[in-house]
Amino acid sequence: MIPRHDPEQISFASDNYSGAHPEVLAALAVANGGHQTSYGADAYTAALPELFAPLFGEGIEVYPVWNGTGANVVGLMSLTDRWSGVVCSDMAHINTDEGGAPERVGGLKLLAVPTPDGKLTPELVDRVAIAFEDEHRARPTVLSLTQSTELGTVYTPAEVTALAAHAHGLGMSVQMDGARIANAAASLGVPVRAFTRDAGVDVLSFGGTKNGMVFGEALVVLNPAVVRGVLYLRKLTTQLSSKTRFISAQLEALLTDDLWLRGATHANAMAARLAAAIEGLPGIELTAPVQANGVFPRLPRAVVEATQQRFGYYLWDESDPQRPVARWMCTFDTTEADVDAFAAAVRESARPS
16 A cells, blocks of 8 residues: 655644554454454443553443544533533533534533633632532533643542532532543552542543544543443443444553553653643743643744644634743654754744844
């Protein structure tokens, strides 16, 4: 096959832009031999609860799905009724980047709260988690947290524990969108269960595509007592792959020798390197702490025009057209040379003429 892209071209636009990790591709080749039962009744999928147990403990359920939106929608639907509302940050992926899937497919009402740093607090939850017995309003049933957030900020275990306890005290369940959960774990330096299961999270979307998988994520049910009908919901939302073994084999590769954590640790380090390299440049300021694999700088328009096409990145906020906020994402295959070349171009374009 003739390559239709330049494999030397590196982008800072999204951690979805990267290819697959070689260890993941090797796992796919292993799983490809011979025949296995379809629709999740295969040996690779059957092994997932045992493989995830070192991260989250025994008694969990693991359901491979096609993508992060699917993991979120199935997880939320398993915790809700048709009259339910889901409390989330206004920046949450379920609110801004899933095409209305939780509402259109899941039939849920999102109760979004403005969050300047992407993180909810019990006080912010209380702004919309009200009127539980009012038939004229969606009943707040689930609190959805994103870890790490869309701004690259990270909830500490204490913050998740406080939020989960508050939600449970209101009779709500807790779902976590962990599309970048590996980056959060690498940032915090604690076992992942410390800010998930042990902190009171009931259902988790465990990300893989942004961390070296070709496709697929995992819906991890940490508290099976509170969910209903996951098997049926996965099928009716078109998230059940006939050849599920190829998702499960990739997940196994991520979990082997902590590949999931190694890749995220590297991505975070590259983001920190990039932030340090541009810090203090004239007209440039970081708008959010660099805690995971994303950098959100406010830039002069001249810097954007000089660098965006060459290195590739998105503008996050253009409310000030002359000084927009950019989003720079690093991933498992971002190199120090990539970062240094990008930073050099930014420095050159930011230099006063």
